[in-house]
Every structure is written in structure tokens, then in C-alpha cells.
Amino acid sequence: MCGIAGIVDFNSNHNCISTVKSMLQAISYRGPDESGIFHSSSVTLGNVRLSIIDISGGQQPLSDIIGRYWIVFNGEIFNYRELRDELKNEGCKLKTKSDTEVLVQLYAQHGKECLDKLNGQFAFAIWDKKKEELFLARDRVGLRPLYYNITDGVFSFASEIKSLFKTNYIKCEFSHQSLAQVYTLWSAFSPYTAFKNIFELPPGHYAVFNRDGLKTGKYWSLDFNNNHSPGLSDSLEQFDELLSSAVRLRLRADVEVAAYLSGGIDSTSTVAYIKNIEPGVLNTFSIGFTEKDFDESRYQEEAIKYLDTNHKNIYCSSRDIAEYFPAVVWHSETPVTRTAPTPMMILSKLVRDNNIKVVITGEGSDEILAGYDIFRETIIRRFWASQPGSSLRPMLLKRIYPDIPHLRDASPNILKMFFGYKLEDTDNPFYSHLLRWNNSNHIKKHFSQEIKETLSDYSPLDDLENELPSDFNNWDALQKAQWLETTIFMSGYLLSSQGD
Structure with missing residues (x-):
């Protein structure tokens, strides 16, 4: 992994070079091989690099051929060789063998449409010197992080939140609503974070910041509407x-x-x-x-x-x-x-x-292939819900948790107490995750009285329901569970605490 950081300040009210250096120092472990900064009148971009591709020639920040676009990039474009050949066929001359240059040149040629061509994990920012405009993008499922803040018209971004707090104008304060989300869903849901006024660029999204402010857009989302089912x-x-x-x-x-x-x-x-x-x-x-x-x-x-x-x-x-x-x-x-x-x-x-420097893991497969116990648990709970008085059906739950002693040896009554929460609420869009989220919800009993009062009328599930895809209720039970697991848990929790 690498680390990126930057500031766009159209009024030049801050010593941006010094600040970006501090931001990079805070995440220097992300890129121990080298670092670099690009500065112009309105923008300062920085990078700390873990060199993986084109070790000698992929230094950042890096520009396109004519020097109009400047990029800082964290990640890897897996199909960069094919994209490099495509650019060459279009008459583009490249000066390095890096995927970073391929990426910035693709943007120079195709704008935001370049995102449709990328196979990779990435978070990057590209400054357009001519338009005085910053373009940012994040990979489809959020393998690479990207956070930002806007304070008094100054746009700051970084690979990690702690980097943003190295500025002297961004306050470090918890968001009470985000804490309620974390202690229900295990994660604040995008674009929110645990901190006030610190946002993440959601997976599958891009953003543009210029003198008119910030605009974000979605270029990809998880979709279950393909009804084609091969044998x-x-x-x-x-x-x-x-x-x-x-x-x-x-x-x-x-x-x-x-x-x-x-x-x-x-x-x-x-x-x-x-x-x-x-x-x-x-x-x-x-x-x-x-x-x-x-x-x-x-x-x-x-x-x-x-x-x-x-x-x-x-x-x-x-x-x-x-x-x-x-x-x-x-x-x-x-x-x-x-x-x-x-x-x-x-x-x-x-x-x-x-x-x-690089390891291949199996992360993400349980979400895509429905490997987690929560998927099987949901099937059993639905089966049990059709005969809620059964003492045999809940016993099936012991089969999926043979390695957890207190569940493996549990009686039917204990299983009912643990797994019976809202058992018959099978039409609830969050049915697959209600039990997990209810268990997490108990942690909020330990909030201070002040936080409890600010959250008295707030429901994370009501908030989340307003953000569901418009056709969510047309999906089957497994598809709904996979969407929740992939969209909320994988990026917001699993990859942030166990990945990049």
C-alpha cells in the first residue's frame, strides 16, 4: 500500500507544503520506499510510496505527457499492461513502465470514463492545472481508503483520518450518530466516519472539487438484477x-x-x-x-x-x-x-x-460466495420462523457453530433465547442481520448520559433503510444479505481493520 494526501486552497490561507509534509509523515509507514510533493498556487499533493510496479520509474506525484494532469495514487491497476497497449495504439507515448502513468494518461484521454476500464484496487487524486479542478476516485468495493474534509472552503484529503488531523483547522471530535451506527452495524455507513466532518469517498464513487465546491457521483454498484442464470x-x-x-x-x-x-x-x-x-x-x-x-x-x-x-x-x-x-x-x-x-x-x-510487500489473501470470497455463517443462519431462522414453536428446528443452528462450545452444547431453550430475536419478522429488509445488530446494540448502554440524550430520537436502521437501493425489496433473501454484508461490513469494517 501507499499513502496519499493533499490540500486544495483557492485562497492560499495556509502553508500547504508544510502541512502536507506533516500529513505524509503521519502515514509514512504506508510508503517506506520514497515520498514526493507537487505544489502549485492552489493545490498541494503528496505521496509516500511502497514500490511494487516499475520500482525505479514510478515516483509520485506524476504528470501526464504534457504536464496538465498531476496524480497521487494508492493501489494497483491489475490490467495496466493491456491499458498501456491501448494507449500506445491511440498514439500516446509513455515515459515510464508504471501503472500510475497509465492511470493519469487514461484520465487525460477519457476523463471519468476511464474508471470503467480499470481492473484494480485504488484510491487516487488528479489535479487538472488548466481547469483548477481535483478529481478523486475509489475502487468498486472500497479496498483502498480515501477520506476528506472541507473547512472554510479548503478541501483536504488523505489515505487515513489521522493524517487529516495534522492540519491545524480540522477538529478531532466523535460523531454521536456515527457511534450509534458503529455500535449497531459494526461500522458507520458511507460516507460517514466515526468523526465529525470527516467523510470517506464511498466505494464505487468519484468526486470533483473546484471553485464551485464538491460534487460526487457513483460509477458502480453491486447489482443483483441480472436474471441470466447459466447451468x-x-x-x-x-x-x-x-x-x-x-x-x-x-x-x-x-x-x-x-x-x-x-x-x-x-x-x-x-x-x-x-x-x-x-x-x-x-x-x-x-x-x-x-x-x-x-x-x-x-x-x-x-x-x-x-x-x-x-x-x-x-x-x-x-x-x-x-x-x-x-x-x-x-x-x-x-x-x-x-x-x-x-x-x-x-x-x-x-x-x-x-x-x-505483497500477499494474496482470500478476503471477499465469503461475501461473494455466501460463505459466512450468517447466511446459513438466516436460512435456518427463516425455516424455524415458519414453525416458531418447534423445538427441533432451532437445533439446526448447532450444526453451523460446532466450534463454539456454548452454542455447540446449548439446549433448545438457550438457542431460542439467543437466536429468537424478531424470528417471525421475515419481511424486514434487514432480517438476515437483525440478530447481529441487536447484540451489538447492547453496547450503547455504556454511552454517557449526554450521548444517550442526543441519540434519543435517532435510529441507525431507519437511516440505513433510506439509503437502500430502490429495487432492494425485489431481491431474494440471500441477495439482500449479501448486499448488506458487502456494502456495510466488508468495506466499513473488515477491510478497514483487517486490510488497508
Whole structure:
């Protein structure tokens, strides 16, 4: 990952170069290889770089051929080689081999329509010197973060919120409504964050800031309206082609690419595809737990032996989780409701200590392929709801939580107490997540009296319902659950605390 930051100040009221330097210093760990700043009368852009593609030639900020457009970019454009050839065929001469230059030149040629051509994970900002206009964009599902603030007409942006607080004009204050969202949904929903007046550019969106102010637009959204349903054989063939292509593209780098190997279906499958594409030596990494109820080392060992990888692992104890947890919160920049991100930080440190910059993971597959327990739980709860008095139907829930002792050994009455919340409210658009969100909601009992009073008439679910896609109620139960999990949980919680 890299880090980007910048300020647009049309009145030149601030020492923007000094401020942007401080903003970059706050996130210097994102880009330890090099840094750079572009400054003109109205804008200052900065970047700290973790070099992966064109190590010697991809320094940022970078301009297009004629110097009109200047870019700072965090991420990777996986299909940059194909796009580079396309630009060359259009007569464009490029001076580097980097995906950054391909991106800025694509924007110079096609404007915001360039976003439709991109296959990648990205957050970037491009300054148009002629129009005096800043264009920003974020990838489709929000793998790369991008935050901003507007104070007295000054637009500031960065890869992390803590960077914005390095200015002397942005206050660090919690938003009470956002806290209510976090302690219900596990995340504030986009574009809001846990902090007042700090916003994120939502996944699949772009923004334009100029003297007329800020305008945002959506260029992509998760859509379940394609009614074309190929047969199982055709579906498997298409999926195999898509996953093979996705893995192959992610192996494009000028540095070594490694992989996580947890022993689960997702990472094991991904590693198998990598070995099929590039049969040579592959470095893999995993984490185990000293507490046997949570340890999956035996599955990892089976996968390592079968796939023949050069493997390194580390064990995590309760003491380790307690030690690293404050750092996890600091990096997550939002209240964290679980300690699960902590082992991932410990694992990522092991990777970095082995001089690896890029790892392929299995994140996102559970959302797309409905792998999470919450999807199966919803099916069982709906089945149970058709006969709510049944003592047998809730027992099915024990089958999907065999590794959780207090659920595995629970009686029917205990299962009813735990899983019976709004059991028969099957027409509720949030039915799949009502139980989870109700459990999280109890944390709000610990809010101060002042915060409780400001939130007395506020409902995060009412707020969220107003933001649902217009055709949400036309989708089936699984599609609704997948949309909620992907749109709210994956980007706002999973990727912010366990990814970039």
C-alpha cells in the first residue's frame, strides 16, 4: 500500500507544503520506499510510496505527457499492461513502465470514463492545472481508503483520518450518530466516519472539487438484477476462468508476491491457483493460536504439505492480543467491536519481517460466495420462523457453530433465547442481520448520559433503510444479505481493520 494526501486552497490561507509534509509523515509507514510533493498556487499533493510496479520509474506525484494532469495514487491497476497497449495504439507515448502513468494518461484521454476500464484496487487524486479542478476516485468495493474534509472552503484529503488531523483547522471530535451506527452495524455507513466532518469517498464513487465546491457521483454498484442464470456446469467453468484471471493479474509485480494460507477453503484455493499458474517456490504465511479451541494449525499443515509451499507461521496468545490491540484500534481509526483484527496485524508483521510487500489473501470470497455463517443462519431462522414453536428446528443452528462450545452444547431453550430475536419478522429488509445488530446494540448502554440524550430520537436502521437501493425489496433473501454484508461490513469494517 501507499499513502496519499493533499490540500486544495483557492485562497492560499495556509502553508500547504508544510502541512502536507506533516500529513505524509503521519502515514509514512504506508510508503517506506520514497515520498514526493507537487505544489502549485492552489493545490498541494503528496505521496509516500511502497514500490511494487516499475520500482525505479514510478515516483509520485506524476504528470501526464504534457504536464496538465498531476496524480497521487494508492493501489494497483491489475490490467495496466493491456491499458498501456491501448494507449500506445491511440498514439500516446509513455515515459515510464508504471501503472500510475497509465492511470493519469487514461484520465487525460477519457476523463471519468476511464474508471470503467480499470481492473484494480485504488484510491487516487488528479489535479487538472488548466481547469483548477481535483478529481478523486475509489475502487468498486472500497479496498483502498480515501477520506476528506472541507473547512472554510479548503478541501483536504488523505489515505487515513489521522493524517487529516495534522492540519491545524480540522477538529478531532466523535460523531454521536456515527457511534450509534458503529455500535449497531459494526461500522458507520458511507460516507460517514466515526468523526465529525470527516467523510470517506464511498466505494464505487468519484468526486470533483473546484471553485464551485464538491460534487460526487457513483460509477458502480453491486447489482443483483441480472436474471441470466447459466447451468451449474457453465457457472463452474465461468467461475474458474474468472478466478484464474484474477489470480494471474494479481501476480503481476516487480517484487515477490506471497500468500496467506490459513488452511481454510478460501486461502487454500487461492494458493492452489497460484501454484497452477506459477509452479515455482511460493512463500506462504499463517497464524496459529495457543488456545486449542481457536487453533487451526492441523488444517494449515495439511494444506502446506499438499501444496508444497515455503511456509512460515507464528502463534498468537491472549497476551499477544492484549498487547497489540491498542495498535489495531489506532490503525483502524474507528471503534472496534472485536479482537479478530489483532491476529491479522501480528501475521502481517511476520510477512513484513520477511521482506515481503505483497500477499494474496482470500478476503471477499465469503461475501461473494455466501460463505459466512450468517447466511446459513438466516436460512435456518427463516425455516424455524415458519414453525416458531418447534423445538427441533432451532437445533439446526448447532450444526453451523460446532466450534463454539456454548452454542455447540446449548439446549433448545438457550438457542431460542439467543437466536429468537424478531424470528417471525421475515419481511424486514434487514432480517438476515437483525440478530447481529441487536447484540451489538447492547453496547450503547455504556454511552454517557449526554450521548444517550442526543441519540434519543435517532435510529441507525431507519437511516440505513433510506439509503437502500430502490429495487432492494425485489431481491431474494440471500441477495439482500449479501448486499448488506458487502456494502456495510466488508468495506466499513473488515477491510478497514483487517486490510488497508
